Amino acid sequence: MVTRRFAAVLAAGVPLPALLPWPWLAVLGVAGFAAALAVFDMAVAGPLASVRLLRDGDRTVWLGGTATVRLTLINVAKRPLRLHVRDSWVPSAGAWPARHDVFLPRGERHTITTTLDPVRHGDRPAVRVTLRSYGPLGLAYRQRRRGWNEKVTPPWTLRVLPRFPSRRILPEKLARMRVIDGSVVARGRGHGTEFDVLREYVIGDDVRSIDWRASARHNDVVVRTWRPERDRRLVCVLDTGRTSALRVGNAPRLDAAIDAALLLAVLADRADDRVDMIALDSAVRARVEGGGHKAKVARLIDAMASLEAAPAETDFQLLARELLRRDRKRSLVVIFTALEPAPMIEGLLPLLPRLTARHKVLVAGVRDPAVSRLAQLPAASAADVHTSAAAQRVLTERDRVRDVLARFGATVVDADTGDFASRVADVYLLLKATGRL
Amino acid sequence: MNRRWRVILPFSVLLLLVGGTLVVHAIEQPDPDDPAYLSPVSTSGTGASGLAGLLRDRGVTVERQTTTAGALAAAAGGDSTATIFVPTPAYAHLPTLTEATRVPAGTRLVLVAPDDGILRARRWPAAVTRTRWAAAPTDPACAEPVAGRAAVLRRQYATDQGSLCYDGGLLRFSADGYAVTLAGAADPFRNDRIAEHDNAALAVGLLAGNPRVIWLDLHALDVPPPPPATPVPTRTVTPDPTEGEPWGDSGGEGDGRGGEGQGDSESLQDSPMARAFPPAFWATVLLIVLALLALAAAAARRLGTPVSEPLPSRVPAHETMIGHGRLYARARARGPSLEILRAAARRRITDHLGLPADAPTDRIAGQAGLPAEYVRTVLDGDLPESDEDLVTAARFVQDLKREITQRPTRRTEGEAP
Structure with a gap:
């Protein structure tokens, strides 16, 4: 294929037909000259098949952080290579720069660095490295089809770990944990039973x-x-169904649930409790069970990283089947979901008596701060009043759901995204301190 | 791949249907090139031997001619007036017929479905207003009907002199010394359709007016031989200088087909556009076009196509709630909206005051230390009549709630605002 420089060569010949006595021959001459140069250029351009690609760099990064992945190009041809390289990742990986210009003498290697600013958690794969080899004149280049480029691309996947903003309240919660534990002298002996x-x-x-x-x-x-009791069991249940896919603020509701679950997991791990995790919607999406204490939190984070909300109705029957297995000991079951009437009343409520008979159930619903804000709207126009009424209706329905769940024996945490994780952790600490786990 | 097929498949089915219909229609159309087409000696479906037989039965002589000049000579000679039947007017050399002055008075000329170009070239007072997909049977609906209902309406004609029948399917007028008849469709004359409706009566009626029918059976363009083609001096119209000039008035469309090819190739070289600019200009333009094409080619290929990935949902969690609010607003549901707000405030207040949820308003007022009249107006007042009333009432409810829940000291003072 030709470059802009080829067009420039043709453009440079534009005055010739007017100056020379045989205009049509002049056109033929200019076009022929440019075409001959381009063909020569393409012929001497370095062959694409003689580029070897290697990749190394970061495998994991916390969301909000920056990762770098290096791509090494080795020229095994006898000719030098003038390359334009594009390292394409999925858009949510936030890869830049888009293009690298590389000159590779024969037998040399060169490393280009792609910086990644991911915008979502989960696995972000490198999709394709596109190579384009220019001739020495820069008039023409070689580039292969997409399929070929995808075949030579060295695979790489960056695992983006979920945002964990509750990290900042972790020291406070751990301090309270130590008070409960008795390892810090606060008042007399350590609490516990x-x-x-x-x-x-x-x-x-x-x-x-x-x-x-x-x-x-x-x-x-x-x-x-x-x-305090040790080796109690804690099961974090993450609802990845449709209610978790909806956005609260600027992120899916699931992200707030993951944040709270992580905080809870870290706390429970420090308190020597066993933490399991089940993520499910219409099917079980992830499961972390068993294993040693040490690697548990890392495994949980890893499993939560790949969670994505699916537009499916959550099957609480499936959850009940998981939790009522004969070998499962009494645990604190924390269900991270949304307190929406339909899935709660029709899905969870019929199963709740059986669940509470075997386990201590905590239902944690992420609330949308916008609803509370709109319910308190300063009534400036009739439209505001109608919106406010709609918001009050939602709040009333949620209160009713909460009351019903509480009546059936579940503890309910209903909090805005801001202090959701903190409230869930508080309930856990309270249960721990009073020995009700 | 799947998605691509989903786009391609419906369009290709549609294209196949439309294309198939067009092809079938084109095949079904009789072809004037076909030697059988409306020929008096052909017994095939598109032939007209049946019509010729009917005419002979009526005692009409049918003379088949294969050149326009021959037809004219036959019409001019002979001992009685004739009807010249032209089933393929596009192939006949009509100037030979119409510019002749030798035909006896009363000679008829019947043309089958001539198009607009032919009519304009002849300067006949007729025009095609519409061409239908197929011939439609219509009632004659005119002063002097030839026959009953017949399928002659395919080309619809309009005129300002002469008579129209069959809703424009049949036009009769006199011009150039002939009584001219234009039939809008070939169907009444064809063997396979002549039995339908009253087609036979119409066809026979049109052609049997004179004792002789001169049937011009042409299936290729009829080029007049050179000697008859030089009746230029006999043309009493002005010797048209623009006739040979391709850029001039397109006056002779129907009669100049033979010489068209030559005229075109000559005209390209000495067209005014070509003469106005030197070859160097055109060569420069070509080179600039080439350069621009090269630029487009250089910009066309991307360094790798964009990558796609599934996106998470963009739906905010409170979308349904906002929708509800808009529905209330659209329905002007002022009463229900205010009732919801009052119920929520009442629940909040009773909760705060430690009363049962269904406590009467007076008890709330008493517990809160507010005038019962005021609390009753706010919580049980009339439903609002207008949007302003609604806003005011909502604000009162909110104020009352704040007053009771956020300033507990006012309770003891027992003062009303």
Whole structure:
């Protein structure tokens, strides 16, 4: 194919037919000259098949961060290569720059760096590296078809981990956890219901915790210490159905749920509880179960990264089947969903009595702050009043859903996106502190 | 691939249907090139041997001629007046017929479906107003009907002199010394259609007016031999200088077909446009066009096509709610809107005051320390009549709610605003 320079050569010949006595021959001459140059140029351009491509760089990045992936080009031909390279990723990977100009002498290698600013979490694949080899005159180039370029592209996938804005409240929650744990001296012994150890009385200990029977056996006053239960089970259920696909603020509702689930998982992991995760809509999309404590949080984050909301109705029957399996021990089940009347009343409610009989159920619904804001709208026009009435209607319906769920034995958290994660974590800490897990 | 087929398939089916219909229609149309077409000696469907037989039965002599000049000579000679029947007027050399002065008075000329170009070239007072997809049977609906209902309306003619029958399918007028008849369709004359409707009566009626029918059976363009083609001096109209000039008035469309090819190739070289600019100009234009084409080719190929991916939903969670609000506004549902707001405020207030949800308004007022009249107006007042009333009422409800829930001290003071 020809370049703009080829058109410029033709344009440079434009005055010739007017100046020379045989205009048609002049046209033929100019066109022939340019075509001959272009053919020569294309013939001596470096062959595309002799470029070897290698890739390395980041495999994972937190959403909001920047990743770099390097692409190394090696020239194995006997001729130098003048290349234009385009490293195409999916648009949501935010790859730039779009084009690299590379000159590769024979046998040399050159590394180009693609910077990625992803805009969504999940797997962001590199799609295609397009190569274009120019001749020395820059009049013509070689470029192969899309299929060929896709075949020579070294595969690479960047896993973008979900946004975790609740990281900033994690220290506060951990501090409260340590108070519950008793590892920080706040007031007397650590809270909890599980017997920990007997130790000698020191001044300041609560006299009510003196174990008289043990003191009689020893020659000293001995107190009992307690600690919160450990190795409790926590199941995070992420609803990836249609209600989670809707946008709250600027992101899908699912993102807020993932954020809260991550905070809960990190807290529970520190408190030595076992965290499992199930993500489901019409089918189970992800499942993290079992495994050691150490790698658990990393596995959870990894599984949540690839979650995407699907436009499907959530099948709570499926959830019940998962949770009521015989081998599943009593757990705290946190269902991250939206408190919409239809899926809750028709989907979850009929199953709730069976679930609460086996487990402690916490239903956490992400609220849209816009609804509360619109309900309080300063009534400036009739349209505002109508909008406000519609918003009040939504709020009333949600309150009713909340009441019904609570009556059937579930604990309900209904909070705006801003403090949703914090509220869920608070409920967990409260349950932990009062030994109700 | 799937998506591409989804686009291509309906269009190709549609194209096939339309194309197939056109092809079938074209095949079904009788071809004037076909030697059988309206020939008195052909017994095929498109032939007209049946008509010739009917004419002979009526005692009319049918003379078949294969050149225009021969037909004219036959009409001029003979012992009685004749009807010249031209089934293919596009092939006949009509100037030979119409510019002759030798035909006896009363000679008739019957043409089958001549097009607009022929009529204009002859300067006859007729024009084609419409050409139908197929011939339609119509009633004669004119002063002197030849026959009953017949399928002669395919080309519809209009005129300002002469008589029209069959809704424009049959036109009769006199011009150039003939009584001219234009039949709008070939159907009444054809063997396979002559039995339909009253076609036979119409065809026979048109042709049997004179004792002789001169049947001009032409299936290729009839070029007059050179000696008859030089009756230029006999043309009493002005010797037209623009006749040979292709850029002039397109006056002779029907009669100049033989010489058209030569005229075109000569005209290109010495057209005024070509003479106005030197070849160097044209060569420069060609080179500029080539350069622009090269530029377009250079810009055409992309360095890799754009990449697509599925996008997440863009629907905001409160879309249904906004839609509800608009529906209320559209329906001017002022009453229901205000009722919703009042119910929500009442629930909030009773909740705040620790009353049962269905507490009467007076009890709310008493508990809140507000005048019962005021609270009753706000929570149980009349439904608003206008948008202004609605806004005011909504604001009162909101104020009352704020007053009770956000300033608990006012309760003890017991003062009304």
